[in-house]
Amino acid sequence: MDALIYTVMSGAERIQRAQAVHANNLANLETAGFRANLEQASAAQVKGYGYDGRHLAQARSDVVSARAGGQRDTGRDLDLAIQGEGLFAVAQDGPDGPEAYTRSGNFTVDAQGQLRLGRHAVLGEGGPIVLPPHDKLEILADGTVAILTGNQAELQAVDRLKRVRPDFAEMTKNEAGLLVTRDGSAPASDPSVQVAGGKLEASNVSAVEEMVSTMNLARDFELQMRLFKAADGMADSGNRLMRE
Template sequence: MDALIYTVMSGAERIQRAQAVHANNLANLETAGFRANLEQASAAQVKGFGYDARHLSQARSDVISARAGSQRDTGRDLDLAIQGDGLFAVAQDGPDGAEAYTRGGNFTVDAQGQLRLGRHAVLGAGGPIVLPPHDKLEVLADGTVSILTAGQTELQPVDRLKLVRPDFAQLTKNEAGLLVTRDGGTPAPDPAVKVASGKLEASNVSAVEEMVATMNLARDFELQMRFYKAADSMAETGNRLVRE
């Protein structure tokens, strides 16, 4: 009976991890550009002599939903939304400034003129984008950032956002919730990726889907506990027969 108990408890642990994935998705329902994590389960045989009858459930939560979120108009120059497929490039935390990617486009400019997404520097063709003092800013559809400085009558291009379009199957999330490539590679800029200014893309999390999944997992957990009690009862009966 220990083989059955092992399998049941492994399944129950997988369900608890899956519930954490869906809870995190729901917590980011209002996070601009957030991409939902998808939880997947598979069966694996325990290796080693005498363990052929023992199996465990393995959970994966590093698969990302590529579904687009809805977009809303904000009218703010530094709110940007990618049209179709594509991602913004930003710098990760750390001295190396490795690249990460996101659909979130609620950018700001800090006191030093650096374009930022939260605490992350937004990357352009030559690295982090730094803007000189300006009176007006405009981002074109191809990601070109132009500004109007004092005394000028025409917008002048400063840099161009790095826009990439990697295969979503090759992406996962880092500790900050940003997208990174599984192999550590750096996708090249894709000139076909377009952006719209004055818009923000919402999270692609569906509250209904997440709640239904959570309820189904709760029922599955109850079923696993019934199996566990049944296995425990069978083991107790077998031990009593041996004693008698």
């Protein structure tokens, strides 16, 4: 059998994987702070007899788009948006779990006073942030979480949000959709990362770009199927020659 079949099938598999990536991006078009995935593939030579003239598509790890999303005003004290580059730090699994990172800043406070992002504890420079009873909460531009209680005249700092500025090329996503480093390390806090209260960052997914990519992939898949038929025809011709 001609090794062209490896080229055809690996190409079709890559296209199906790419379609899944773009479909997931489109599904998160309205998810605050979502970062689009960019699928990657490379060519690998298929070894054979004599001249190695066939190649196959080899999937590589997805990368994450570092492009910033637009920001909208919400007026909510616990909605935060990173200004420029940077990420918030949260705990992956429970308060003592490993760190993960996100641009999403729609935080809440649970019944125990813990600052959370969904089911994940939001991390400060001293660990998970837990707020004592308070009358007013304010998060400053440098990430300081401050509260006002009783007859206090001034805000009292509780902790400071952990903000990091890692290299996006070294980031990937876990099963929960949070960003993690490829080597499992935890970047150091970067005090230069600024935040703005009362704002949320939107997804950085472009619906137009994703739809165009999906249509191009559909055409590429049709081409792979035509090549598959051509490879099948070449195999039949070779078999006939052998029989004759």
